Amino acid sequence: MRNELLSTAEMAEADRLTIAAGSLDGYGLMQRAGEAVAALVLARHPGAKRVHILCGPGNNGGDGYVVARLLAEAGVDVALWASGEPRAGGDAALAAAACTLERRPLSTLTAEAGSLVVDAIYGAGLSKPLTGDAKAAVDIVTGMNLPVVAIDLPSGISGDSGEVLGSAFRAALTVTFARKKPGHLLLPGRERCGEIVLADIGIRDEIIDQIAPRTFENRPGLWIANLPAPAVDAHKYKRGHTSVFSGGPSATGAARLSALAAARSGAGAVTVLSPANAMQVNAAHLTSIMLRKVDAIEDVDDLIGDRRPSTFVLGPGFGIGDKARDFTLAVLAKDRQDGGVEGLVLDADGITSFRNAASTLYEAAGRPDAPALIMTPHEGEFGRLFADIAGNKALSKLAKAREAAQRANAVIVYKGADSVIASPDGRAAINSNGAPWLATAGSGDVLAGIIAGLLAQGMPAFEATCAGVWIHAEAGSRFGPGLIAEDLPLAIVPVLRQLVENTVR
Numbered sequence: 089m090r091n092e093l094l095s096t097a098e099m100a101e102a103d104r105l106t107i108a109a110g111s112l113d114g115y116g117l118m119q120r121a122g123e124a125v126a127a128l129v130l131a132r133h134p135g136a137k138r139v140h141i142l143c144g145p146g147n148n149g150g151d152g153y154v155v156a157r158l159l160a161e162a163g164v165d166v167a168l169w170a171s172g173e174p175r176a177g178g179d180a181a182l183a184a185a186a187c188t189l190e191r192r193p194l195s196t197l198t199a200e201a202g203s204l205v206v207d208a209i210y211g212a213g214l215s216k217p218l219t220g221d222a223k224a225a226v227d228i229v230t231g232m233n234l235p236v237v238a239i240d241l242p243s244g245i246s247g248d249s250g251e252v253l254g255s256a257f258r259a260a261l262t263v264t265f266a267r268k269k270p271g272h273l274l275l276p277g278r279e280r281c282g283e284i285v286l287a288d289i290g291i292r293d294e295i296i297d298q299i300a301p302r303t304f305e306n307r308p309g310l311w312i313a314n315l316p317a318p319a320v321d322a323h324k325y326k327r328g329h330t331s332v333f334s335g336g337p338s339a340t341g342a343a344r345l346s347a348l349a350a351a352r353s354g355a356g357a358v359t360v361l362s363p364a365n366a367m368q369v370n371a372a373h374l375t376s377i378m379l380r381k382v383d384a385i386e387d388v389d390d391l392i393g394d395r396r397p398s399t400f401v402l403g404p405g406f407g408i409g410d411k412a413r414d415f416t417l418a419v420l421a422k423d424r425q426d427g428g429v430e431g432l433v434l435d436a437d438g439i440t441s442f443r444n445a446a447s448t449l450y451e452a453a454g455r456p457d458a459p460a461l462i463m464t465p466h467e468g469e470f471g472r473l474f475a476d477i478a479g480n481k482a483l484s485k486l487a488k489a490r491e492a493a494q495r496a497n498a499v500i501v502y503k504g505a506d507s508v509i510a511s512p513d514g515r516a517a518i519n520s521n522g523a524p525w526l527a528t529a530g531s532g533d534v535l536a537g538i539i540a541g542l543l544a545q546g547m548p549a550f551e552a553t554c555a556g557v558w559i560h561a562e563a564g565s566r567f568g569p570g571l572i573a574e575d576l577p578l579a580i581v582p583v584l585r586q587l588v589e590n591t592v593r
């Protein structure tokens with residue numbers, strides 16, 4: 089399965105290029121779209137007593153008129169409700185003319201229990217909040233709890249941001265075309281779509297290649313080719329060495345969670361870097377993971393010269409302040425070339441420590457040959473570092489992550505139930521395989537460790553981050569109820585096995 093996501097503008101461009109290529113005209117695409125939806129309605133609801141089809145004024149409504157005609161021809165009892173009139177001469181007007189069913193104004197909508205609703209009011213062209221007859225229709229259908237099949241998007245959901253504009257349907261099934269859109273995966277859109285079916289309407293892969301989308305659904309196909317597997321002649325340091333900075337004596341657990349996760353994700357060697365006063369408590373809880381005393385920048389330099397760790401995690405349980413900033417900048421000052429430091433995963437307190445010194449961090453990360461910087465902020469941490477971006481209501485979560493990545497010269501994971509991963513080179517991916525079981529203390533520490541572990545094994549920063557987010561989410565979702573962060577490092581093992589065996593996509 090291909091992983092590209094198309095913005096609504098890119099989808100319109102795909103439409104235009106397909107028509108220009110001469111294989112199908114706009115009306116032909118609309119027929120194919122309507123046929124796909126009608127076939128799914130018949131397959132999923134063979135016993136539907138009555139189907140109400142709600143058509144808007146644009147091409148989404150045009151798809152609806154095609155569905156109405158096809159279902160009526162198949163013997164289904166169809167009621168057709170229209171909001172506005174399609175533009176004369178357009179494809180939707182042609183589709184409406186080809187449908188001879190009686191049309192009633194959407195503002196007079198009534199439905200009966202047990203009936204099904206096909207939502208063809210607005211799709212990719214949604215341009216403002218739902219009002220009037222469309223909003224009233226949402227209220228009626230939602231109030232009656234009728235099952236809804238949405239064409240392209242549930243009306244009221246923005247295809248680009250996943251936001252609800254005014255109000256929106258909650259669909260049981262959403263049928264979209266060619267590729268998913270960001271609004272199918274970003275919340276609350278994802279929840280409003282129900283099951284998402286992708287229908288082929290004749291927009292060829294070459295057309296999508298021409299558009300070269302920069303946004304992806306985060307699935308293994310995006311990074312599986314880069315997933316590390318140990319070479320026959322591997323030894324522990326060749327498999328990558330990750331070091332994790334520990335906090336003081338009363339805050340060491342978070343670093344150990346990260347360290348364990350880095351080890352489980354395949355780093356051959358992992359070291360916890362501990363302040364002297366926390367050595368004893370760390371030592372009491374570590375077995376295969378190594379331990380080294382690090383109190384000052386010279387200790388970091390010695391470690392790098394000596395044991396050559398290629399990746400670092402800084403932040404989990406570390407404490408906020410000068411020390412976090414100094415250590416971060418010391419790591420970022422190293423070179424990447426010739427077996428140097430590949431990258432730093434900055435999480436939690438590491439991120440917060442730069443709230444008043446952000447430009448120093450971004451400059452350090454932007455130096456040519458600097459280690460890759462990966463930051464994993466949750467909502468609160470994101471707002472602390474990127475207050476203006478976070479507060480910009482015109483930007484979707486996807487656009488916010490992208491802008492932050494570009495500004496910070498860093499790969500950003502904007503965490504949450506719909507985590508977005510963005511690279512400074514403009515690529516971005518939206519994750520959708522998580523589950524609320526992951527909302528447990530220490531879960532983010534594990535994520536930071538997985539990413540650092542994959543990065544240490546030579547995976548490029550964006551791919552390692554996407555893989556880390558997916559593996560973490562998959563492990564947590566599969567584990568389900570009762571999950572605590574301590575379970576996660578072990579829970580990633582069956583997920584990794586399936587990835588290595590290529591039995592999960």
Ligand SMILES: NC(=O)C1=CN([C@@H]2O[C@H](COP(=O)(O)OP(=O)(O)OC[C@H]3O[C@@H](n4cnc5c(N)ncnc54)[C@H](OP(=O)(O)O)[C@@H]3O)[C@@H](O)[C@H]2O)[C@@H](O)CC1
Binds near residue numbers: 210213218
């Ligand atoms: N691209 C493709 O490849 C294919 C696309 N196809 C289908 O086309 C759909 C996109 O069609 P579309 O561009 O005509 O947009 P659509 O969603 O029908 O709405 C536009 C109309 O609604 C109006 N309007 C919007 N919001 C409103 C509001 N809140 N309240 C009131 N009015 C509002 C808007 O008005 P305006 O913004 O101009 O003021 C305009 O009149 C797409 O989702 C898919 O189903 C398929 O046929 C197959 C191939």
Ligand SMILES: Nc1ncnc2c1ncn2[C@@H]1O[C@H](COP(=O)(O)OP(=O)(O)O)[C@@H](O)[C@H]1O
Binds near residue numbers: 507
């Ligand atoms: N409702 C949810 N659905 C899916 N994933 C979630 C949900 N809530 C949190 N997560 C994931 O769990 C992790 C929590 O990380 P974080 O907020 O840093 O927690 P902590 O600081 O306790 O480690 C993130 O990877 C986040 O994406």
Ligand SMILES: [K+]
Binds near residue numbers: 148238239241242243
């Ligand atoms: K719709």
